[in-house]
Amino acid sequence: MIGTPDLPLPGKGATAARLRGLAALGRADPVAARLGEGHADAVAIRAELGDDGPRTAGERWGVWAAVPPSVRAELNTDGWRLTGDRPWCSGAGWCTHALVTAEADDSIRLFAVTNQPPYAVPLDGTWPAVGMAASDSRTIRFTEAPGRPVGHPGEYVDRPGFWHGGIGVAACWYGGALGIADTLRTSGKQDPHSLAHLGAVDVVLGAARAVLAEAAATIDADPTAIQQRLALRVRATVEAAATEVIDRVGRALGAGPLCRDERHARRVADLTVYLRQSHAEADLEQLGRLAAADPTADQDSSW
Numbered sequence: 495m496i497g498t499p500d501l502p503l504p505g506k507g508a509t510a511a512r513l514r515g516l517a518a519l520g521r522a523d524p525v526a527a528r529l530g531e532g533h534a535d536a537v538a539i540r541a542e543l544g545d546d547g548p549r550t551a552g553e554r555w556g557v558w559a560a561v562p563p564s565v566r567a568e569l570n571t572d573g574w575r576l577t578g579d580r581p582w583c584s585g586a587g588w589c590t591h592a593l594v595t596a597e598a599d600d601s602i603r604l605f606a607v608t609n610q611p612p613y614a615v616p617l618d619g620t621w622p623a624v625g626m627a628a629s630d631s632r633t634i635r636f637t638e639a640p641g642r643p644v645g646h647p648g649e650y651v652d653r654p655g656f657w658h659g660g661i662g663v664a665a666c667w668y669g670g671a672l673g674i675a676d677t678l679r680t681s682g683k684q685d686p687h688s689l690a691h692l693g694a695v696d697v698v699l700g701a702a703r704a705v706l707a708e709a710a711a712t713i714d715a716d717p718t719a720i721q722q723r724l725a726l727r728v729r730a731t732v733e734a735a736a737t738e739v740i741d742r743v744g745r746a747l748g749a750g751p752l753c754r755d756e757r758h759a760r761r762v763a764d765l766t767v768y769l770r771q772s773h774a775e776a777d778l779e780q781l782g783r784l785a786a787a788d789p790t791a792d793q794d795s796s797w
Contacts, residue, residue, distance in 0.1 A: 496588065498554055499530045503538050504658040505717025510710035513665040517706075520669020521676070524764040525628045527666035529585045532556045535659045536593050540606075542655045543645035547606055556589040556609075557659075558582070558634065559650070565636055567596035567603055574641040576605060579617070579633050586616035586632040593644060594636070604650040605641030613639035625767030654718055657725035661709050663771060664725075664732040668702045670765035671736035675699060677751055677758045678743045691746035698735035705731045723788075726781040733772045736765060 501515045502508035516534070519527035536555035540547075558580050565578035576596050583592070586609075594607045607614060613636065620633040650656065675695050681688070705728045712724055740762055744752065751758040 496526050496529050498533045501534050505713050507714050509713045513706050516665040517669035520666040521672040524670040524768050528629050531666050545644045554590045556585045556592040558592045559595040562595040562602045563597045565596040567598040576636045576639040576641045579635050581633045582631050583634040584629045584631040586630045601647030603647050604644045606644050607639050607641050625763035657721045660725040661728050664729045667732050667736045671739040673761050674743050675739050688746045691742040695739050698738045702732045702735040723784045
């Protein structure tokens with residue numbers, strides 16, 4: 495049974511501990527990290543947006559915000575109601591509650607929704623995945639689901655914590671890469687090529703760890719700043735590192751672990767899918783535009 499992590503909130507002085515906790519989840523199991531990160535992100539979002547809705551023991555939260563216009567929110571005499579099909583709902587059968595984006599007349603809004611029929615029903619056959627199969631990221635069909643507004647219209651994406659959450663996902667990717675690198679570290683192979691691959695893995699994981707540590711310090715130093723450029727840079731760095739780890743471990747060890755070590759093979763498949771939560775070149779283009787608009791932003795006088 496996957497638990498819900500109890501992690502420090504970002505921007506409160508212990509962001510590094512939060513990222514280390516997410517990385518530890520990723521190292522143990524990328525699926526557990528995906529679900530645990532969603533729950534931890536929901537907790538942080540509710541705190542940041544001042545949601546003081548009711549809480550019960552054992553709640554497991556997700557953040558289901560992909561393709562916002564796929565769900566419509568209408569304000570009726572008895573409150574807000576959400577209707578539509580939302581894809582990519584990780585923990586479709588695990589989450590008891592979720593933060594769900596929906597299109598309303600005034601803007602994209604965020605709502606807290608209880609994940610229960612007949613209002614919220616996971617659709618069978620909508621997650622035929624191999625990688626991240628256990629994340630159960632099915633499509634949820636909402637039918638007149640009661641929703642409690644969380645924050646103001648548009649505030650979900652405009653707040654500083656949106657980018658803090660994106661960095662949290664990168665910490666999970668980093669942890670997943672550590673888990674794959676562990677297979678090479680413990681393989682006992684000492685030939686020159688394997689050692690060269692291990693050295694290269696150590697380099698890229700060190701770079702990923704460094705940018706995560708910098709991000710944690712930056713967030714704690716100014717929690718109210720919009721850290722879009724930092725988040726995009728961190729995510730791109732960690733994604734590249736994790737991709738290289740997958741490639742180098744495979745080249746060093748061959749097909750054996752992928753074919754005979756179920757845990758390693760599942761971890762590789764899971765992390766490969768998880769990394770595609772990145773928007774790849776689209777994110778790099780966005781980062782390039784930000785860098786071009788402010789070429790002096792990285793001139794740090796402390797160096």
